[in-house]
Amino acid sequence: MQHVIVGNGIVALSTAFRLAQRLKGSDTVTVIGPCDRPGAATMAAAAMLNSFAEISAYSLKSKEDRYHFALSRRAAQQWPDFEKELVDAARGVGSACDAISRGEQDRGTYIINNTAADEWDDKNFDAMVKALEDFKEPFTFVHPGEIPNYLPAQHERAARAIYIPDEGWLNPRIVIETLDTILSGHDRVTVIDGEARRFRKSGDAISGVELADGTVVEGDAFLLATGASASALLDASDLGIAMQPVFYGLGVSIEIRSEGHPHTKCVRTTNRGGACGIYSVPLFLGKNGPKDHLVIGASNRVINKPVLYGRLSAVEHLMRSAMQEINGHFYAADLVRVNVGWRPTSQDTYPLLGKTSVGNLCIATGTKRDGFHLSPVLSDIMATLMTGGSAEKEFDMFAPERKVIRDIPRQDAVEMIVNSLMSEQYQHGYNPSNVLMNAQVRETYRKDIEALHDRIGAKDWGIHPELVNMYREGHAK
Ligand SMILES: Cc1cc2nc3c(=O)[nH]c(=O)nc-3n(C[C@H](O)[C@H](O)[C@H](O)COP(=O)(O)OP(=O)(O)OC[C@H]3O[C@@H](n4cnc5c(N)ncnc54)[C@H](O)[C@@H]3O)c2cc1C
Structure with missing residues (x-):
């Protein structure tokens, strides 16, 4: 069986990794994607592994949202083992990789409830606390003054805060680098630095993928996992698949170096006003790397076409919010990098996952704000589907060709x-x-x-x- 995966973000690569672990006989995996990954959401992500910290006042009201949350909680449980599997596999192909995070130390998220926005924050904060209590998830109320490296402007300081010990983060670049190393080092995985132009169909099935340089990659089972550009590739392929549109959730995050004021824990607000609020996350740069880099995020502007750059106003807002709401000393931090990524945002905002009406084509996109976090779970299910297995019944809720979910009155x-x-x-x-x-x-x-x-x-x-x-x-x- 020849498996062909189109895309090279976290969803595509983690699925390729799962498939590579399960290869039998003469099976192969081919991964297609440009190695510079323009607009990849994965490379802009703070890669927080949040479930409860993402809860807002309107969460968990529909069966779709509750199932999405169940997948998110499962992912939170699976990450520690998944991380070990990645490190072991990297060592297995001769890499000197000894860690992709600081393990337990890279867990622990403070959620602040401050006055920088409006009372909507309070409602979201209350809903999050209620969900933590209802699901008996460990958390504690903390005095905001005790949050490490938290020194906001006086008029934007938090009145309430909680600490969730089990929600952590990763450096997405290190995870992707590790996956690249594992896959390139595997003798039955081929990694192609290229861009798919369209799928070719023969009879009822996909026969191959035509690349921008005219090469055709043939195979038996295909996965479309190109994030926000999935709709463009489907449109160009004319396969008769009626999938709701996936839009480009243009998101900006920034990496800073905060000498003298390093973060040890994630400090963030609740979700706010169509985005994820303001967050600040320590950035792991290797065991012996610098310890004073952070990621500050993130903006969100949903548009219908790819745009390579973020707006100055987005960067300005992140920098100002970080200084006002998190730590005034960030005024002296260095701006290391501006990340721009396209959150794959479906019309109904739920992911598009599973088999399609074209027998040998699966799709995995639409993960919007938590595709990094969900990847251990999604990759397992997608690899199972691609090798002829089946998923739990509820997974059909997110079938790529479903009707648009209209779960908000x-x-x-x-x-x-x-x-x-x-x-x-x-x-x-x-x-x-x-x-x-x-x-x-x-x-x-x-x-x-x-x-x-x-x-x-x-x-x-x-x-x-x-x-x-x-x-x-x-x-x-
Ligand atoms: C600013 C920001 C912050 C975020 N923070 C978090 C977070 O804290 N936690 C979390 O879980 N999630 C977060 N997310 C969301 C997360 O990044 C996405 O859900 C996830 O990365 C989507 O992964 P993906 O593989 O589907 O898509 P992408 O990461 O976008 O990858 C798609 C890949 O496909 C390639 N590609 C595109 N077209 C083609 C083609 N025609 N042929 C071949 N390859 C192609 C692209 O080059 C790209 O590398 C954030 C996103 C953004 C933008």
């Missing part, structure tokens, strides 16, 4: 969107002159969002806050 969506927009405004310095003005701004937003729902015929379902512009501009229908 219209009134909830309108409230969520208005709350998100207000939160966004507060984060960017909005300061109403009085309470009446605030009510008026909210009402203007509400009318506009109600009108958008009317215009697109969304009577009993609502638009996800991140997708408002895609519906407004007619890219989502």
